[in-house]
Amino acid sequence: MQELSYWLPNLMRRLPEFWKACGDTLLMEAWAGSIVFVFGLVFGIILTVTKPGGIMENRTVYQVLDKIINLFRSIPFIILLTALMPLSRAIMGTAIYVRGVIVPLVFGATPFFSRQVESALAQTDKGLVEAALSMGSSPTEVIFRVYLRESLAPIIRAITITTISLLGLTAMAGAVGAGGLGDFAIRYGHDRNMIDITWVTVIVLVLGVSIVQWLGEYFARRNTH
Amino acid sequence: MIELEHVVKNFHADKKDSAIHAVNDVSLTINNGEIFGIIGFSGAGKSTLVRCINLLERPDSGNVRIDGVEMTSLKPKELYKARTKIGMIFQQFNLMPSRTVLQNVAYPLKDMTREQIRERVRELLALVDIPDKENAYPSELSGGQKQRVAIARALANDPTILLCDEATSALDPQTTGAILQLLKDLNRKLGLTIVVITHEMEVVKNICRKAAVMDAGKIIETGDVFEIFSSPKHPVTRNFVRTTSNLSKIETLIRDDSPLVRLKPGEVMARLVYVYADVSEPLISYASRAFDLEINIILADVEIVSGAMVGGTVVIFNGERERINRAIQYYRDKNIRVEVIQDAGA
Numbered sequence: 005m006q007e008l009s010y011w012l013p014n015l016m017r018r019l020p021e022f023w024k025a026c027g028d029t030l031l032m033e034a035w036a037g038s039i040v041f042v043f044g045l046v047f048g049i050i051l052t053v054t055k056p057g058g059i060m061e062n063r064t065v066y067q068v069l070d071k072i073i074n075l076f077r078s079i080p081f082i083i084l085l086t087a088l089m090p091l092s093r094a095i096m097g098t099a100i101y102v103r104g105v106i107v108p109l110v111f112g113a114t115p116f117f118s119r120q121v122e123s124a125l126a127q128t129d130k131g132l133v134e135a136a137l138s139m140g141s142s143p144t145e146v147i148f149r150v151y152l153r154e155s156l157a158p159i160i161r162a163i164t165i166t167t168i169s170l171l172g173l174t175a176m177a178g179a180v181g182a183g184g185l186g187d188f189a190i191r192y193g194h195d196r197n198m199i200d201i202t203w204v205t206v207i208v209l210v211l212g213v214s215i216v217q218w219l220g221e222y223f224a225r226r227n228t229h
Numbered sequence: 230m231i232e233l234e235h236v237v238k239n240f241h242a243d244k245k246d247s248a249i250h251a252v253n254d255v256s257l258t259i260n261n262g263e264i265f266g267i268i269g270f271s272g273a274g275k276s277t278l279v280r281c282i283n284l285l286e287r288p289d290s291g292n293v294r295i296d297g298v299e300m301t302s303l304k305p306k307e308l309y310k311a312r313t314k315i316g317m318i319f320q321q322f323n324l325m326p327s328r329t330v331l332q333n334v335a336y337p338l339k340d341m342t343r344e345q346i347r348e349r350v351r352e353l354l355a356l357v358d359i360p361d362k363e364n365a366y367p368s369e370l371s372g373g374q375k376q377r378v379a380i381a382r383a384l385a386n387d388p389t390i391l392l393c394d395e396a397t398s399a400l401d402p403q404t405t406g407a408i409l410q411l412l413k414d415l416n417r418k419l420g421l422t423i424v425v426i427t428h429e430m431e432v433v434k435n436i437c438r439k440a441a442v443m444d445a446g447k448i449i450e451t452g453d454v455f456e457i458f459s460s461p462k463h464p465v466t467r468n469f470v471r472t473t474s475n476l477s478k479i480e481t482l483i484r485d486d487s488p489l490v491r492l493k494p495g496e497v498m499a500r501l502v503y504v505y506a507d508v509s510e511p512l513i514s515y516a517s518r519a520f521d522l523e524i525n526i527i528l529a530d531v532e533i534v535s536g537a538m539v540g541g542t543v544v545i546f547n548g549e550r551e552r553i554n555r556a557i558q559y560y561r562d563k564n565i566r567v568e569v570i571q572d573a574g575a
Contacts, residue, residue, distance in 0.1 A: 135323035138283055138392075139337035139382070140313035142305070149336070154327050229327055229366040 014198035025188035026208065031102050032174040032184055036109035037167055043114045048121025049147055059133060059143045073115040081112045081173055085180050105182035113170045120162035124155045157224040164220025168213050185209065231259040236281050236291035251277040253446035264416050264423045266437035266454065268430065274446040275426045279392050283315045284308060313337060316383030320395035322375040324367040330378050331363040337385045353381040357411060373404035390422045397432055409436050430473035434534045442466045458539045475530035476500060479543045479570065489527060492545065492573035497553050502541035502566040520556045522548035
């Protein structure tokens with residue numbers, strides 16, 4: 005303890021606040037991540053099946069969704085954060101703290117994850133889809149029993165990458181008063197020049213990213229034959 | 230019975246581009262229990278045509294009837310149901326890599342308990358003769374084994390029809406033979422109607438009794454395989470038959486000016502092609518004796534196609550011109566097609 009206080013004087017004095025920052029980051033990651041997962045998966049599937057040559061080809065649906073995703077992917081997240089404040093207030097009742105930042109996080113990461121899912125599903129051999137159809141599978145069955153099932157490994161990798169990039173977004177969200185590790189590092193590490201806090205925050209984030217990456221790789225590999 | 234009537238399927242490469250006629254007004258009838266071949270060079274439209282049977286490709290116009298049921302007017306649900314009775318296997322096998330053999334074969338099985346499924350899969354795997362692989366993943370199987378699993382899967386719901394899209398094209402000749410034998414057995418045992426799409430003449434010769442030749446989206450010749458092979462009518466068919474016959478090597482030999490085919494004065498080189506089934510007579514030695522000629526066999530390629538002999542020989546006649554002509558006439562009287570390739574003059 006003495007040792008730690010010597011090396012990390014500022015951090016040790018703000019330990020409760022640090023733990024809370026970690027918790028907030030996890031909270032944002034979990035909430036936003038779950039919602040992004042659902043929407044991204046749905047959009048990724050819709051893109052895959054409605055694109056030209058897909059099993060439920062639909063030009064209009066594909067074009068509209070494709071354009072919307074491109075639109076949101078091209079807006080820098082920091083602008084999205086402020087631009088979506090009114091929407092956030094309307095949906096969540098607030099535009100600050102963890103609750104207030106879920107909406108922009110979802111808007112920021114869903115397009116990315118949708119594209120990731122789309123490209124994961126695109127790796128499915130067209131022949132498998134054809135074989136399933138020839139055995140009497142309906143398009144819905146093809147989605148669940150062929151696309152999702154056979155792309156499990158690449159989808160897990162997509163989740164890994166998105167989780168990590170979402171972690172980066174939560175750090176930025178700190179800038180608009182979301183709390184979390186990003187906010188903690190900026191407020192103390194940067195604004196008050198407390199170098200130890202910057203370093204510890206970075207180390208925690210590196211650990212977090214490593215764990216996610218390792219877990220993702222582990223599950224992806226278990227599903228590759 | 231599979232009945233195709235004036236089936237047309239176009240593809241549009243580009244909005245402005247004119248349509249590509251993948252299948253252009255094809256009518257075809259395939260009877261129950263038949264093994265029917267559809268042959269053609271790649272790009273002829275065979276694969277599209279076979280997909281019009283189970284409506285993986287929906288024809289732009291025309292009728293597709295299976296046992297009297299018009300496929301193109303089925304509602305989606307009815308179509309899915311109908312497809313369970315039309316098995317299909319592919320060149321690339323298309324097994325699901327994340328599923329074991331058992332899970333692959335179980336894929337089309339529905340409304341059954343776990344135990345019933347397991348039992349049915351074992352039955353099917355025994356039928357295709359790979360009983361001991363149910364827990365293997367496709368990546369652990371050889372090409373021939375994969376195709377057997379694919380066949381088992383295609384037969385899971387007791388279909389009456391099996392569509393084979395270049396099913397042996399990715400296999401080596403020996404494995405091809407084994408798979409064809411299996412198809413023949415299944416045809417006999419289950420009364421399965423089999424439609425075989427291939428660019429390999431060998432395959433058609435081996436298992437089909439009837440066949441259609443396809444070129445540029447059209448069926449250019451159809452009938453008994455023996456007839457198609459022995460007397461191809463359309464130039465494309467002739468070309469096809471020729472590429473698979475050993476006798477075509479003579480052209481190469483002549484082009485290369487091989488000493489084997491250099492004629493001495495008075496000699497005549499001819500191709501004798503057996504057109505009719507009855508060539509059990511010793512034609513060469515008889516003619517040699519009867520007309521006092523030396524007949525030198527340069528090439529021979531005789532095969533059994535649907536139980537009858539097909540093929541011919543390339544020979545060099547040596548002897549008096551008058552006798553050579555009589556020998557040629559003798560062959561023609563025996564219904565053997567004689568084409569004089571080179572004549573060194575009298």
